[in-house]
Amino acid sequence: MEEREREVLERIERARRRPARLRDEVITLAHGAGGSASRTLVEALFAAELDNPLLAPLADSAVLAAPAGARIATTIDASVVTPLEFPGGDIGSLAVSGTVNDLAMVGARALALTAAFVIEEGFAVERLRRIVASMAAAARVAGVPVAAGDTKVVERGKADGLFIATAGVGAVRDGIELDPAGIRPGDRVLVSGTLGEHGMAIMLARGDLALEAEIVSDAASLGGVVDRVLDACGPAVRCLRDPTRGGLATVLNELARAAGASIALDEAAIPVRPEVAGACELLGIDPLYVANEGKLVAVVAPEAVDAALAALRADPLGARAAVIGEVRAEPPGMVLLETAFGGSRVVDLLVGNPLPRIC
C-alpha cells in the first residue's frame, strides 16, 4: 500500500472511532441518502433514543422469537396528525399507541414495532429527537421494542414536516377468536371510557377555533386493558375495536354490518366529558364521530357483562367504562341511538370530513 493510501486509511479510521454525533440543526436531503449522514442520524438519534437489543444491529429487518404455536397478528398505520405535538402526546406517541391498539383489538400482544419516517428537508433535529424520545417512552410503557426502521427525507414543500408509519407484529392469545361474525342479539356493548378527547384536543391545538378549553388527548396503549378483559371474560368477549378515526359511530356501523345485527345505543349511558360535549356542541360536531386514541369498544356475551365492566374499571385507562348499548336482531346492519327523550335515530357512516388529519 502506498504512503498516501495509508494516510487516507488512518484518517478514516480516526474519524470512525469517534462516536456518531449529530451536529446538524436541521434535516437535510443527505440524511435520507443512505450514506454517512444517514448513518449518523440513525446512530445518534434513532438508535440512541429507541435503544433496544432488536434494533441494535441496525439491519433492515429484525428477527425475533414468537411464542411457540402462536398465531401472528400484523398491522400498519400512517400517522399524519397536525399539529405534530398536542396536549397529551405527539405524532410519535400516537403512532406507537395506534399500532399497539390495532394489535390488541385482535387479542394480540405486541412483540415488536417497526417505524418509517418521512421527513421534510429543513425539519429541526431537536424536534425530531423530542418526537422520537416520546415514541420511545410510549413503547416502553407498552412494553414493546421498536425493532427496525427506515428514514426518508423529501425536499422542502414536499411533505408537511413529518409523517410516521408504524407497523406491528403481535402474538394472538390462545383460545381467543375476536370476530364480529360471532356477535349475537343480546350481547352488550361497552366502552372503556369517555369519548371524543383525542379529536377535540387536536382541533383545539390547531388554534384556529375561537374556543378555549382544557382538553387533553386520551392517546394510550390499551394492551394492558385488553389483557384484563380477556383474562376476566375469555371467549365471552366477541369483539374489540378502537374507535379512532370516524369515532364510535363508525366502528359500531362496521360491527353491525359484519354481524348482520343491529346495535341499539342508550344515549344517556355514553360517557362524554362536559368540556368535550361543550366544544362539540359549539362546533356542531357529534362526539360519536370524534376520534379516540386510548379507548376501546367491547361487545360481550350478556353473562359476561359485569365481569367485563369490572375488568375495565380495574384499569386506570378504563376507570370510566360503561355499558352503552345492546345488540338486537333488527334492523340488520344498523346502529340506532335511543335518545333521552324516548325517540331513536339512525347513526350512519359519516359523509365528508369535518376533522381532517387527527391521527
Place this chain on the structure above:
Amino acid sequence: MEEREREVLERIERARRRPARLRDEVITLAHGAGGSASRTLVEALFAAELDNPLLAPLADSAVLAAPAGARIATTIDASVVTPLEFPGGDIGSLAVSGTVNDLAMVGARALALTAAFVIEEGFAVERLRRIVASMAAAARVAGVPVAAGDTKVVERGKADGLFIATAGVGAVRDGIELDPAGIRPGDRVLVSGTLGEHGMAIMLARGDLALEAEIVSDAASLGGVVDRVLDACGPAVRCLRDPTRGGLATVLNELARAAGASIALDEAAIPVRPEVAGACELLGIDPLYVANEGKLVAVVAPEAVDAALAALRADPLGARAAVIGEVRAEPPGMVLLETAFGGSRVVDLLVGNPLPRIC
C-alpha cells in the same frame, strides 16, 4: 318505529345493497376520514385490487399462522420515489419488492405485507388504481398477500402525490443465521447481477438530464433467488444484503465494519451494463453508489463459492451473478477497490446526496 324512521332505514339499506363503486375522479380529504368515502375507496379500490383472504375482513390487523417454531422477521420501508412511475416499475411494485427483499436478506420468507398510503388531496383515482394494481401484481409474483393497510389523505401541497409505507412479516428458515459477525477472512463476495440500473432509471425518468438511454429499473423480489442460494449453500452463506440506497459501496462498508474485516473488490469483475456505466460517467456518479432494487450481495465461505454462483445463475434474476471480491483481515472495517491498473482506493461511505428519492 315511526313511519319516517322506517323510510330512512329502507333508503340506507337500499344504498348499502349496491356494491361499493368509486365515482370520484380524484382523492379528496373525505377519502381519509374513516367514513363512507373511506369505506368506498377501501372496498372498490384497495380490497378489489389486492384481493386476498387475509385482507378480506378489512380489519386493522390481519391474523395469520406462522410455521411452528419459526423465528419471525419484521421490517418496514417508506417509499418516496419520484417519479411515481418509471421504466421497470412504479412506487407500488417498488414498495413490495423492497420489503420482500429486506425479509429475504435475513433468510426469511415473506408471510404477509401491510401497506400504508399517504395520499395528497387531488391525486387521480385512476393513477392510484394503476399503482395499487401494480403492487398487487408484484405481491402475486413474490407469493405474499398484502394483509392489512391504512389510508391517509393530506391537504393539497402537504405531500408529493403519494408516499407508501410497506411493512412485512416473514418466517426465518430453520438453521439459517445470517449475521455479518460471521464473516471471515477468505470469504468471497458475490453480486447477483449488474449494478446501478434502478438509480439510473429513476434519474433518467425525471427527464431533467440532457441524456437519453434505455435503462430499466431492476426492481424485483428476490425471495426465490435467496431460496436457491440457501438451498445450495446453507450455513456457508454468511450474510446477504440488498444494495439499495447508497448502492454496493454502502452495504459493503456496513458489512466490513460489522465484521471488523476488510473487503477487497476487483473492479474488473463488477458487472455494470455499458449504458449504465456510460450514464454514470457522463453524470460523474460512481455506479458503486447507485441504488439497485433487484440485486443482492452474498458473502459466502470459500468452499461454497462455486455452488453459490451456480445457484444465483440458475435464476433469471441472477443470470449475471459474479464473484467480485474477497474478505481480508486488514485494514479492518475498510472497503478497497483494486483497479484494472493495479492500484487500489478506499471506497468509503457517501457524503451528501447525489441521487435523492430513488426509493
